[in-house]
Amino acid sequence: MPVYHDEIIISTSKRFELIDITDRVEEIVEKSGIRNGICLVFAPHATAAIVANEHEWGLLQDILNRIKELFPPDKGWLHNRIDDNAHAHVGSAIIGADRVFPVINGRLVRGTWQNIFVVEMDGPRSRRRIIVTVIGE
Ligand code: ZN
Numbered sequence: 001m002p003v004y005h006d007e008i009i010i011s012t013s014k015r016f017e018l019i020d021i022t023d024r025v026e027e028i029v030e031k032s033g034i035r036n037g038i039c040l041v042f043a044p045h046a047t048a049a050i051v052a053n054e055h056e057w058g059l060l061q062d063i064l065n066r067i068k069e070l071f072p073p074d075k076g077w078l079h080n081r082i083d084d085n086a087h088a089h090v091g092s093a094i095i096g097a098d099r100v101f102p103v104i105n106g107r108l109v110r111g112t113w114q115n116i117f118v119v120e121m122d123g124p125r126s127r128r129r130i131i132v133t134v135i136g137e
Contacts, residue, residue, distance in 0.1 A: 004032035008130040012123035018060050022115040028132045029108045037136015039108050042098040047088035047122035049095035054113035088121035
């Protein structure tokens, strides 16, 4: 069964940020030539996550504000004895560093209000790598 790998490189400019990578993921699905299967979007990072939701300015602030409330940087995390980013590790562990989408008839399937975002929680970073793997036929 054909397997196609590609990657998306982004940079982030804030400590907490949502970066829309939908177009780039869809380009990779198209390039893969795979018509039916699945598409894995995976962030090989312990302090970032992947989510799918609506790209609406207010909602993006709502999501970021909730993430900051759930995973506040200054909570007295134990990992901060050796690093200053425990909140981002915990956020990545709980939100998840990957999402999987169906690929049907050559197109990545997502809801109208489901864009794909990288959740930066320990930025700014000059280089965040997102692996996209398309498997199918
Ligand atoms: Zn750390």
